[in-house]
Amino acid sequence: MNKHQKIAQCFSPAAFIHDTEENYLAIEMLIREQEIGGLTFFHSRHSAAANFEERAEILAVSGTFEKMIGLINRYQTISKIPLLISIDGEYGLAMRVEKTPQYPFAITLGALKKDAEKWVEEVGYRMGLDMKRSGIHINLAPCADVNTNPNNPVIGYRSFGDQTEKVARLAFAAYSGMKKAGIGACLKHFPGHGDTATDSHLGLPILHKTKAELEMEELLPFQYGIDRGVEMIMVGHLAVPALTEGKDIPASISRELINDLLKGEMGFKGIVISDALNMKAVVNRYPEPGELEWQAFYAGNDILCFSDHVADGIEKIAQNASDEEVDVVFEKVMNLKKRLGVMEFQPIEIPSFDWESHSQLQKALAESYVSVISGNINPAELHSLAEAGKLGYREYFTTETNHFIKQLDFSFSPIDQAEKVILAVFVPSHKPLNQFGMDQSVLEGIKELAKSKPCILIHFGNPLALKHLGELEDLEAVICGYQGFEEVQGVVAKTLQGL
Template sequence: MNLNQKIAQCFSPAAFIHDTEENYQAIEKLILEQEIGGLTFFHSRHSAAANFEKRAEVLDVSGTLEKMIALINRYQAISKTPLLISIDGEYGLAMRIEKTPQYPFAITLGAIKENATELIEEAGYRIGLDMKAAGIHLNLAPCSDVNTNPNNPVIGYRSFGTDPKQVAENSLAMYRGMKKAGIGACLKHFPGHGDTQVDSHLGLPVIQKTKEELEKEELLPFQVGIDQGIEMIMVGHLAAPALSSGKEIAASISREIITDLLKTEMGFQGLVISDALNMKAVANLFPEPGQLEWKAFHAGNDILCFSDHVKEGIEKIAENASEDEIEAVFDKIWKLKEKLGVLNFKKLEVQTFNWESHSAFQSKLAKEYVSIVSGKIDTVELRKLSGEGKLALQSFYDKEKSVFLQKLYQKFASELSSNSIEKAEKVIISLFVPSHKPLNKFGMDQETLAGIKSLAQAKSCILVHFGNPLALKHLGDLNEFEAVICGYQAFEEAQEVASFF
């Protein structure tokens, strides 16, 4: 390979599964003319990056998995060197592809009470197997961000928690599970995106902490991972002036942060991958095509993710980088491809998932994370009240009759469904939080929130919360509820466990 071909191995532009034929051909042109090293798959242009959370509301497309596998086969067939295929699947393929196994969010897994690291490693292993069967070599996960800011608009449910040591253990367990399945994984978003109030898809977040504070919180999970031999880290688009001589520069383009701190001071010898280079925290800074790609390469990134200017980026790096720098990066990428079996590509077939095994595992997890977070529950009293017509149920944001309500009807006799709240002495409130992101109070309207608070003040209530636990703060004083059960997510398995309190 010549130098330009070696530089091209650094590039992993976005490939959209649901797209136009014209855009599929544009990817083919990149593969044939620029000889890129890999592709990062997204569901569609509507759902990429900042718009992803709206996908379920605005898009419902069938056959996504089959289409992705067909595209991987199509693109691999024309690539001179087999492509490194990556995807951003923190909770499994389901983060990007409908009708594939979804695993719990990191915040949910972080609530596991017993054998957390073993169970999280098993979740990572299962995620890895699903991805490997779909032709994915590298999962851009897990998050090692410590969620120290509850108002964070972009991390929240994606973090394993607020304790740096717990986050370190859990993210390392997820990483190991995926590696055990034979795919690549990476800790992200270095130097730590947890204590930010700006979404880096939209602007540049700045962490105003001292280096000592950063070392105790944000940097700790990454240092633990490095000490344990992790092989890949993704650098985020966030500024930490204490790490960059006071400058508010995105870590992803800071040589001080990547080369001096991460590689030299912290001792990381693996591959560094940039967060998506189309994100506004950095994309708007460099109007000249290719300049951002060179800045990211020079800072110390080995793989450039979601570059919108591949041709110009290759040219800029060729103009500015030394031959030794290019050779060193190419060598790392080539070894990664060898290790992950990328160079032995065989045409993919669509595999079927073992849904029974997946559900059994989900139940196993739910038994560990569904929990009473305040108060206590007297089941004997509930049965008595139900028999007297004094126990009622009230559900919010439940689009269909939930598994949770069905189980309660079975448990306390079907007449429960006709009991009125007015006559009830006790009410079981089930709340299915509409969104896992904090925007607009996690999707909950003011009228509903006021209704729940009013009900808790008027009656003895048990709240069963299926959603991001960070949303509980919008429900007022939790002591006004007799008890609060957190189900974390609306998985049927979690609803079933919550019904057996």
């Protein structure tokens, strides 16, 4: 293979499942003419940098899963060397593909009260099996970010929490589960995106910490993984001036951070993957097509994700990199392909999912993470209030009668006649934008009701949204469900009924 062909193996541009035929043909051209090494699948152009809950109501599309399998088969068939297929599925295929198994968010798994590492590894394993059966070789997950900034606009529910040691253990457990399933996984976003206030999809986050502070917090989960043989790490688009001689340069294109710190001081010998090279944190720095790709390669990235300028990038790297540098990276990518079974491509049949087994797992997990986080629940009192016509119920941010109220064996009375009220809040979004999608006037109504009579709040959603629901002291008790899954609703209903 010539130099250009070897460099092309580093490229994994975006492939959109819902797209035009013209764009599908453009991907085919990249495969045929540039001989790229892989593809990273996204739902659609509209949603490329967004997570699933933000776009469900905007896009009316169906058959995503079947379409993705069809595209993987179509693209693999025409590639001389089988393609390395990646997806960013932190909570499973469902992060990008409807009607596929969704697993709990990292923040939810961080709340597991018993055998957390065992359960998180099992979740990683199940997620990995879903992907492997679907023709995917790498899940660009899990996050090893420590979410110490509760107002972080981009990490939040994607992190296992704000305790460094716990994040280190659970991120490694998730990684290990995926590896056990036979796919690749990567810790991200090195050197740690948890204590930032800017979304790197939109701008450059800058982390103002000393190296000693970073080693105690941000870097620790990555070092924990490296010491245990983690084979892949994704580098994020965030600047850490303390590690780059005071420069505000994104880690993803910083030779000091990747080559000197990650590979040198921290001893990482595996594959380095760049975060998406179309993100605003980096894309505006190098207007000349191909220059960003060269900078990312020079900094020490082995796989270049989501490049918008593949041909120019290959050309620039070929001009600037030595044959020896190219060979080293090419060997790493080819060895990865062999390890993950990429080279033995067979057309994929559309797999079916074991939904019953998935639901049993969800229930077992919910029984461990659903928590009474404030006050106490007295089921006997709730039953007697219901029998006396003194128990009220109100739910928020739902459009239809849900599973939860059907599980409750209580007779409810109008709020004005009730002595006590159960408030079920189904948080609309897991992202902090616009108060997690909660309308301010509705929030005010919840706070007023909590002050007027004893209330039990059931919080189905990201626990970081609790701060918008008033003072916990104003509520008699708070149950955090973390998610809105039906299995979670069932567990909460049993908690209220003392079952």
